[in-house]
Amino acid sequence: MIFATYWFCLFAAVFFAVFWLLPLPRLRLAWLLVACVVFHAHFAGAAGMRPIIILAVLTYLAGLSGRRSIQWIVLGLSVGALAFYKYAQFLSVDTLGLVNAGWGRALSQKALALAPAAPPLAISFFSFEFVHYLFDVSHGKAPIRNPVRFGLFAIFFPSLAAGPIKRYESYMPALNEGAEDTRLASISAGLLRVALGFFKKLVIADNLTGAIDSYHPFYPGMPLSWRWAYLGALSLRILFDFSGYSDIAIGLAQMTGIAIPENFAFPYLASNVREFWHRWHISLSTWVRDYVYIPLGGNRHGAARRVAYGLIAFALVGLWHGPSWHYVFWGVYHGVALGVSTTYARLLGPAGAALQAFFQRAWILSWGVTLLFVAFGWLLFFYPTAEAWGMFRLLFSFR
Numbered sequence: 001m002i003f004a005t006y007w008f009c010l011f012a013a014v015f016f017a018v019f020w021l022l023p024l025p026r027l028r029l030a031w032l033l034v035a036c037v038v039f040h041a042h043f044a045g046a047a048g049m050r051p052i053i054i055l056a057v058l059t060y061l062a063g064l065s066g067r068r069s070i071q072w073i074v075l076g077l078s079v080g081a082l083a084f085y086k087y088a089q090f091l092s093v094d095t096l097g098l099v100n101a102g103w104g105r106a107l108s109q110k111a112l113a114l115a116p117a118a119p120p121l122a123i124s125f126f127s128f129e130f131v132h133y134l135f136d137v138s139h140g141k142a143p144i145r146n147p148v149r150f151g152l153f154a155i156f157f158p159s160l161a162a163g164p165i166k167r168y169e170s171y172m173p174a175l176n177e178g179a180e181d182t183r184l185a186s187i188s189a190g191l192l193r194v195a196l197g198f199f200k201k202l203v204i205a206d207n208l209t210g211a212i213d214s215y216h217p218f219y220p221g222m223p224l225s226w227r228w229a230y231l232g233a234l235s236l237r238i239l240f241d242f243s244g245y246s247d248i249a250i251g252l253a254q255m256t257g258i259a260i261p262e263n264f265a266f267p268y269l270a271s272n273v274r275e276f277w278h279r280w281h282i283s284l285s286t287w288v289r290d291y292v293y294i295p296l297g298g299n300r301h302g303a304a305r306r307v308a309y310g311l312i313a314f315a316l317v318g319l320w321h322g323p324s325w326h327y328v329f330w331g332v333y334h335g336v337a338l339g340v341s342t343t344y345a346r347l348l349g350p351a352g353a354a355l356q357a358f359f360q361r362a363w364i365l366s367w368g369v370t371l372l373f374v375a376f377g378w379l380l381f382f383y384p385t386a387e388a389w390g391m392f393r394l395l396f397s398f399r
Contacts, residue, residue, distance in 0.1 A: 122160050
């Protein structure tokens, strides 16, 4: 975890001490940009910084160009960079290899020769933010003209490694407001949020991870109650891990007076799948909705297409988490459930309407069903598909 290193603690102490003492907004922004560059250089290295700098410069210039064709070309380059650096092996071996194993191996070898050993730091976040920026600018929104402010949008260190995904239309006013005045109340609230994030991540999530890793080899032989406890631990682990990271990022930004999006809103209180995705990884789910689902057609072409577009969008949500088929299946699993939950009442006619009314009255039941559905999905998220299916079956076996 980047934020839990000694280097980062020293970096943060020096950065905030100077930032709070600087008297002018212009100086604060300049110091913040220097800190972002130092942070990125330390954790990404020269090889990791190079593609991001190139994409950032091209994105900035394309935004200023006023030419939609150029903006879409650079947008495509961001998507291509993400596909190359993060998904080259998946696309060659795991996807093309299903059609022709020889072609898959040949393409994989070429990708390995060109790609670094690991993707550049935060390539997913960079790509998504650059894509949304160019998409919005190409549709008439004003570009960021100041290069310092664009740099602070591109490599803002609190959200750099683990999000949330920023939208430049809301981030830029927040950046200006933070530079103008960082209030003591904001600093105090940020410190508390950072402390909460560290508690979630280091105390709860990491200890649950240790327990899960220790007990995983013994899962098939566990008593039934222990298997269900394992599923509960898995569900809590991912919640506190993801939301802990987000709390730290949001709190660090708040300590500079800058507001960035909330990412989790008590998702395990959701009473249906749609509500869960309004509460879980909000910046990702809304990004995919606005820049994949709606541009594909959204709700405009009937129920069948709406479900198809939803499946595509959720497959991408799954793939965003990692280059493996079990992430794709996890996304489709949620996409199918969302499609069913949003169409069954209309498709089933009076019976569907009655069933929907029943679930609305029986909130506890619908909450329990949703929680179980989400928990079962975490097996598919964490483990290869065949293993996840076997673990699911053992939740209902007394042997």
